[in-house]
Amino acid sequence: MTKLLPTKERIIDIAGDIFGREGFQSATIRKIAEAADANIASINYHFRDKDGLYRAVLEDIFSRTFQKFPAVPLPGNPTDPEERLYVFIHAMFQRFLSHEGWGGFSGRGKLIAREFLDPTPAFEDVVETYIKPQKNILSSILSDLSEGKMDKDRMISCAVSIIGQCVYYAFAGPFIQRIAGNFNINEENLDFLSDHVFQFSLGGIRKIINDAIENNSLTHQEKHS
Amino acid sequence: MTKLLPTKERIIDIAGDIFGREGFQSATIRKIAEAADANIASINYHFRDKDGLYRAVLEDIFSRTFQKFPAVPLPGNPTDPEERLYVFIHAMFQRFLSHEGWGGFSGRGKLIAREFLDPTPAFEDVVETYIKPQKNILSSILSDLSEGKMDKDRMISCAVSIIGQCVYYAFAGPFIQRIAGNFNINEENLDFLSDHVFQFSLGGIRKIINDAIENNSLTHQEKHS
DNA sequence: AGATGAATAAAACATTTGTTTGAAACAGTC
């Protein structure tokens, strides 16, 4: 058997798959070593221990994907807030679904989904470096869109609503398919999904803004009581 | 030490907590047995094996919560589709966040989140019994709202957008707090969250319908190219 | 060619963990 990559990189590569599919606990270093065609001890040699390997995998996943689909807007990107919102959503789906990104749920995506549930110490660093900048970008877009007509809580709520859609589409793919029959969520309809989430969110944001203008304190029940 | 419940129920109760917090693998039967003040062997005695215990816990969680917050609309519930949408969303948040439901992310909610990632055979039954009816209810609401002006794919997309928001709010609670500072997601602001998701989604749905009417085939890029 | 340090290999080690066993305690019945 030919080994195209040096052992260390081969291990990181395979480990990403296996950690993703099976989770940290179930992914034994023996499985990883065998799949990477490497010796068990070489994992400890290169990464100190299983935790060290996982840390390396996580860092690798984020650094590569955010290099490919950067968080910082490129020069020449649109300045119109609506356009920027579309670009933001589209980039998010690219990272989640595209082959060059996390390859959807069945690939690395699952590993990241797990980090949402049980963040490891390694994920803390990732949040600071890669995810928090995203939050600032979205905040500025929403701020421009609302022109000061939304309070902070509503703005956060809208941000969560937008992110929530993307994340759910990306992570609950197999589940959605199980419930909704032939509704495919993968790289091929990345554009359709981006477009839907964009239009849906735009409608939602506008409604929240309008409601805030005409009546910014009453809840649904109060209005109908 | 006094034991308020018989051993079997005490084990199910505690096991829900521990499975939720630590996941199936990390939740050892020794931890569970100790926390439930029961012998290790009694778990195997009552539930055959660890899988059997997990199955019992899952069934218990869903049956109790859906009995408390049923999926089937009660007689006397509103017939107006917008009102029905609000009720649907509110019930979902109740199940997710309320103490009598899954108690939010830190409680049983996490266990269910895990099932989205790695469905166990036991979850298949739960999907059929408890979750699929939900899908039919939401479908009928969206169908009434759109009055035949949305195709099937758009309707599913809207459904996913709505569910996605609720699920993300419920499951990513700690994560959101980490990113967005003091934005609390728990039982106390259940009404605020329901109201936001309702308004946001209503705006989104209306926009999707309008777009579908005036131009039901072009994507965002095509429209702007 | 020889020396040096990095990388790999096979085996052994120490723990953890799900499960089983056989005896003891308990509850209800005749």
Add this chain to the structure above:
DNA sequence: GACTGTTTCAAACAAATGTTTTATTCATCT
């Protein structure tokens, strides 16, 4: 009060899994 079936308990068992050890191979430089 003896009998029977159920439940609990402590201990043992067997398999798995992360880690370490020791030896060997490989590459690089002098």
